Amino acid sequence: MVNTHTFLLIAVIAIVTYLLRSLPFLVFSGRKTPAFVTYLGKVLPYAIMGMLVVYCLKDTTVLSWPYGIPELLACIVVVLLHLWRKNTLLSIAVGTACYMVLIQVVFKTA
Amino acid sequence: MRREHKATIRRALVSTLPVFAGYIGLGFGFGVILRTRGYPIWLAPLMACTMYAGSMQYVAVDLLFGGVSLLTAAVTTLMVNARHLFYGISMIEKYKGAGWRKPYLMFALTDETYSLLCSDTTTDPSRYNYYFFVSLFDQCYWIMGCTLGAAVGGVLPFPTKGIDFVLTALFVTIVVDQWRANRDHLPVLIGAAAAALSLLLFGSDNMLIPAMLLIAVVLTLMRKREVPTDG
Secondary structure, X not given: OOOHHHHHHHHHHHHHHHHHHHHHHHHOOOOOOOHHHHHHHHHHHHHHHHHHHHHHOXXXXXXXXXXXXXXXXXXXXXXHHHHHHOOHHHHHHHHHHXXXXXXXXXXXXX | OOHHHHHHHHHHHHHHXXXXXXXXXXXXXHHHHHHHOOOOOOHHHHHHHHOOOHHXXXXXXXXXXXXXXXXXXXXXXXXXXXXXXXXXXXXXXXXXXOHHHHHHHHHOXXXXXXXXXXXXXXXXXXXXXXXXXXXXXXXXXXXXXXXXXXXXXXOOOOOOOOOOHHHHHHHHHHHHHHHHHOOOOHHHHHHHHHHHHHHHHHOOOOOHHHHHHHHHHHHHHOOOOXXXXXX
């Protein structure tokens, strides 16, 4: 099962991953970062967070039961609780607990 | 250990707690899959140490199992992890001056570490240690989760269905924080809209790359617009 090719594959995947993560730093090290890249670096965190929320919810069942209701409710809980208490851990813990109860008990699917 | 180090470590531990929950869950899932394909337990920590990539490690199990060519593995990795290019761009300024920590900070820049650090606004000199410990702790959680999953296999002590929502919740709280701290709401809305459009057009397995390209194009086109000042 585990042979030389397994280790070579792991090495290739690890190296390509590290190259991707370090490439922007290598390309723009030393010289001054171009204004355009600085601009992207400033706005991307916001855009990517918006994207990641959607990405996390990508497998939500919207068109049939339970119509994404558990996800929607749990997200609303997280947002409201976070606006109210401003406590990240609390918002995440309560939101996740709500979600687990919702899909395991309330909106049970086979 | 110096007192400020202790304070930094404590702060890093507290802020990475949500990632702890998420990585134990996600890593666990990876470990279980790896074991069910017949691989030995020690392969889980090995992959978690060297690759340290969430979705890519899941994909990697299939690649290993299929015994694909090295080129196929390289191209697949490029596709799945291309989003990390964008993370790096946001951290160029932030990681300047990180010194000996920088090679590791670059290596450990996962979605979750990025999300914690890109929203960090501290400016004191201890911040590089904070970045380092957040990155290190996150990877430790990941290694623990992967190894635990591989060791335990398919036997779960309680119904954990839905626990992966911690990561969704983490990202939602960050969006709320960003929304409150910054009056320019257009980038986050563009990100969400681009992701939604990409999801509709390309499906859940292929949405990330088109979404990122769309985000980059739209943000570039918008560069000259008037931006509301913070406050």
